[in-house]
Amino acid sequence: MPNITLTVNGTQHHLDVEPRWLLADVLREQLNLTGTHLGCEQGVCGACTILLNGRPARSCLTLAVTADGADIVTVEGLAKDGELHPVQEAFWQEHALQCGFCTPGFLMTSVHFLNENPNPTRPEIREALSGNLCRCTGYQHIVNAVERAAETMRKGANHAISQD
Amino acid sequence: MAVHESWIGKALPRVEDRALIQGQGQYVSDIRFDGQWVMALVRSPHAHARITRIDTEAAAALEGVRAVITARDMEAMRRGLPESGPVAPPALAYEEVFYVGEPVAAVLADNRYLAEDGADLVQVHYEPLPVLTSAEQAAKDEVILHPSIGSNVFDAFHITSGDGREALKQADHIIRATLQMGRVSPQPMEPRAIAASYNPVDQTLVVYHATQSVHRAQERIAEITGLDKDHVRVIAPEVGGGFGVKNGSYPEEALVTYLAKHFKRPIKWAGDRFEEFLSTSQEREQTHHVELGLNKDGTIVALVDTYYQDNGAYPGGGAMVSRNTARNLPGPYRIPHMHIDGYTVFTNKVMQRPYRGAGRPQGHYIIERMLDRAADELGLDRVDIRMKNLIRPDEFPHRTGTDSVYDSGDYPADFSDLLELIDVPAFRRRQQEERQKGIRLGLGLSNCVEISAGFGFEGVRLTLMEDGRVMLATGATGQGQGHRTALAQIAADALQLPVERIVVMEGDTARIDKGIGTFGSRTIIMAGNAATMASEGLVAKAKEMAATLLEAAVDDVVFSEGQFSVQGVPSVSMDWTALAERVAQTGETPLSHEDVFSSGVATYGFGSHAAIVRVDEKTGETRIERYVIVHDTGKVVNPLLANGQVIGGTVQGLGSALYEEMIFNEDGQPLTTSFLDYRLPGATESPDIEIHHRDYPAPGNPAGYKGVGEAGIIPSQAIILSAVEDAFNDRGLKLDFAPVTPARLFQALTREETK
Structure with missing residues (x-):
């Protein structure tokens, strides 16, 4: 093996x-x-x-x-020392999840997307999320969350996920 | 602590989420018992066939495979599943298979890879039999699938209100149409799953189950295993979406629980997406032959409808869907005379069982589409015909003739508000302008009543924990709705506690003895009212305890601002935490109270929906430009969650209006068994939805709650077909099949051209 x-x-x-x-x-x-x-x-x-x-x-x-x-x-x-990543925090605040099953995939996609595009439009967010399916939320609150996270991340410190 | 504010009505983010967003939510597929065996199934590749031989030796000989089970070897597997109606499927088919995907053999192995290897090696020999794939064809009984019933029509009903069919004679016009809905596969993101572990010493079975009702599952599993109900504990951990299809009996439930007891080994089955397409129940498939009688001015005189529901191979919960369709046929409109004949028919497909909406979308689809058709044929406006026939508030209570008594709201006012928000005249101008440029816009309108609850009970058990927090247990298991937040808000108000001091435990038969479950948008209505009742009971018991501790008469104890104090002596008081500490010190059992809310009164929510679509004539693609809802959801506990339900339901419905259809070929083979072939709405196709609340408390329950879970999905098929037709209103396009996929639109347009 x-x-x-x-x-x-x-x-x-x-x-x-x-x-x-x-x-x-x-x-x-x-x-x-x-x-x-x-x-x-x-x-x-x-x-x-x-x-x-x-x-x-x-x-x-x-x-x-x-x-x-x-x-x-x-x-x-994603969370560091009990502190949620801004994308996680935004998903929570915006009610971007219901059953939560698809959520980890959306979070990972969103984290990478916002690192690449810190100031996206709603259509750009929808495009970025188009490879993830959610059956509960209808996506709207997820898009809201990614918008909110983008704003937080632009204002805040560097939230890049590093491998070190 | 200051606790004066009301928690009900707050848009509180959910208490559930902190775990879920960190990957700590535990779903059944995440459960791992020591020494567990994993189950894979051999499923029938035929829609209808006789089993002539099953060879299991090669599979059984494979390293890592622990057992191969067939109903030929293990007689218990032939028994009909509990709660299955007049024809109960066996856990494993043994003589005949009735749909593609029906389980024939089970392989137990050390892991899923090995179990699937084993399943590949099981050789089943079949002799194909005639296949039924059309309900209307099947209803002719040329081939009878289940001889014990004597007919493929296993449920037929006839409803007459007013003068019934005779009343058509009074009408100036009769509009006739055949309208169809394709089969929809509900597809929660978490496929079905179940895991069970048996303890032979105390003869108890613990079952982790992705189910919408732990207590009903407990009853079924007790029957399957022969164990006393008290020896079966069913836990629904996180459940990844349900939408109705995780609510009933399935072969895998019987297999996993029976075999766990039989082998005294933990057994787990976590279905994959392919299995979800093959074996999880489906819905919506009906064909209606409708006649709508109207006066010249568009007033509805009579509705006559004969319909067939393709129910698949077994009854499932199909008759309920069919009957609920009839109940929903009037929608929010005044229909003085009706005659309805409903036939629920066996075919060789996986069974139908309630899926979010469960007859509500079907009924509304028929009346809304017929109103469009009638307006077009009578030369009336689609808006006016609706306004003319909407039930007015002064008509409440309104008996529909189909077993409903609408009781609240203001349908014409809500519809007027919607029309104003859309600005219909401005849209009509834009529609014409855009059409000059080759862009086709369409407006769809639909009104809907959401009938919720109205049967049974739900209980809530409250326990004052040692640290002063209160545990709220209910059998109304959630699958993502956010009950742990909403029920906590309700109890927090009644107990005058901060919401974070309420800990909601749902989905565990060990926490509360009885429950019905979450389906039909019933939980906030049922468990919500029960939470208030149980809170009042707990306060009463706490007052007694406080009286003893404060050395006062019970009648002198006042409960206010979360404090128990003696009347006239406000300095002598104690809060829940102090009370809990004192109870713990005295060694008494924690304070606890359970109450049950029972009600036979349904609630009637209402929604007016409008969709503006843009249709690409070349590709047949329909995109939604704008979607507006004016919505009455009664007393709202948490607007964030309520809107989440409405938006989620609406988008789910757009799938069955535009993309989603299970296609079966003439041999009964399902051809759409992956997300590549069966397309769910994605982020780019889904619109932002505008919701405007006009909330009228329900008069039929103390708190005034109405259902909300199915509100969004009810009008989706009707409204999208309406909108797409409107985009081609210059060409008289008529659509009679949902979903309106690009291919179906192309066909319909071609049909118009060749006329």
């Missing part, structure tokens, strides 16, 4: 993984990071989105062995 190294939310792990295991399953089953959800296992719904070397990736379409050596951030890595 191949042995791989993953740095997840700043912690390095050496793991024996079967070549066919998905990264999502390794995160969930071996590292017990169950915040990354499996919604479709077809790469459509985006619930399993993580940051892989700083970029959003579908962990349900990624074989864990191909991520050997990667830096990974999951939803569990």
Whole structure:
């Protein structure tokens, strides 16, 4: 069984993984990071989105062995020392989640998007979120939340998610 | 502490969210029991076939596979599932399969990968049988699916009000149409899942269940396993959306719970998206043959409707949907005479069961589309015909003729407000201007009544915890609605406590003995009123306790501003925390009170919706430019959550109006079994929705709450078809099928051209 190294939310792990295991399953089953959800296992719904070397990736379409050596951030890595990331805070304040199942994927997508585009328009936000499906909210409050987070982040300190 | 303000009515962010946004929410798929086996299923690839042989040896021999179960080997798997109506499906099919996706064998293994490997190795031999994919065809009974019923029509009903069909003779005009709705797959983002662990020593079964009703699941599981109900604990942890389809009996529930007890091993099944498309119940599929009789001025005289609901292979909860469709046919309009014949029919598809709306969208779709059709044919305005027939406030209580008594609100005023917000004359001018440039805009209008609750009960148990916080337990399990926040707001007001001092526990049979569950937009109405009643009971008990502790007569104890004090001696007082401490010190059992709210009175919310769409004639794509709602949701507990429900429901409905349709071929094969083929609305397709509240408290329950969960989804199919037709009103476009996908629009336009 191949042995791989993953740095997840700043912690390095050496793991024996079967070549066919998905990264999502390794995160969930071996590292017990169950915040990354499996919604479709077809790469459509985006619930399993993580940051892989700083970029959003579908962990349900990624074989864990191909991520050997990667830096990974999951939803569990967003808050720092009990302080929520501005995107998390905004999702909370704007009621951007109902059942919460899709939420980790939306958060990871939004965090990356706002790092790339700190001052987006609503259509740009909707475009950025178009790879994530939500069945509860109708998206409107999610768009509100991303707008709010953008404003907070523009005003505030650097909230870039780093891998160190 | 100052607690004078009212928590009810505050747009409070949810107490649920802190865990969920940090990935700490625990869903069934996140549960892991030590030593658990994971289940994968072998499902039928045929819509209707006889099983001739099942070979399991190769699967059973695979390393990591612990057991392979068929109903041929394990007789208990043949038993009909509980709560399933006149034809109960078995846990595993053993002679005949009736739909693609029906479970035939179960493989238990150390993990999902191995279980699926095992499932691949199970060889099932089938002899195909004739397949029924059309309800109207099936109703002819040329092939009978379940001989024990004697007909494929397993539920037929006939409703007559006023003079019924005869009244059509009184009408100046009769508008006739055949209107259809395609099959919708509800698709919560969390697929169905269940995990169970059995303790043979005390013979107890703990079940983690993505269900909308822990208590009904508990009853079913007790029946399945033969355990005493008290030995079955059902916990719904976080549930990732329900929308009705996580509310009933399924084969996987029987398999996981029975096998966990049988093997004395924890067993878990977490369905994947493909299984969600194949095996989770669906809805909406109906064909209506409608006649609407009207006078020259557009006044409705009579509605006559014969319809068929394609219910799939088993009853499920389908008859309820069909009957609720009839109840909703009048919508908010005055219809003096009606005759309705409803037929619910078996076909070889996965069963239908209530999905958000559950007959409300279907009924409204028919009356709203018929009003459009009537206006067009009589040369009336689509606005005027609605205004003329809307029930006026002075007509309340209004008996609809279909078992409802509308009681509150002001439908014409709300509709007028909507028209003003939209500015219909200005829109008509813009529509003409844009049309000159080749841009097609359309306006859709729809009114709807949301009938909620009106049956059964719900309970709330309050317990004063040692630290002075109050635990609120209810059986009304949520799936994302935010009950833990809303119910806390209600109890906080009654207990005069800050909202953060109320801890809501939902979805655990160990916390409260009885409950019905969350569906039909009932929880705030039922559990909300129960929370107030239980709070009053707890205050009464606390007063008694305070009287003892303060050495006063009970009648002299005053409860005010969260303080128990002796009348005339305000300096002698204690709050909930002090009371809880003293109770703990005395070693007495914590103060607790349970109360139940029962009511047979439904609530009647109301909404006027308008949609402006822009249709690309070349691609057939419909985009929503503007969507406005004037909404009566009764007394609002939390506007943030109420609006979340309305927006979410509306967008979900836009899916079934524009994109979502389960397609089956003539062999009964579902062709749309992924999010690539079955398209949900995404962020770019969904509009921002404007909601304007006109809230009239419900007269039928003490707090005045009305349902809100289904409000948004009710008019969606009607309104979008109405709007798209309006975009082509110069060409007399008529749409008779929802959803209006680009392909269906193209076909309809082509049909018009060839006329």
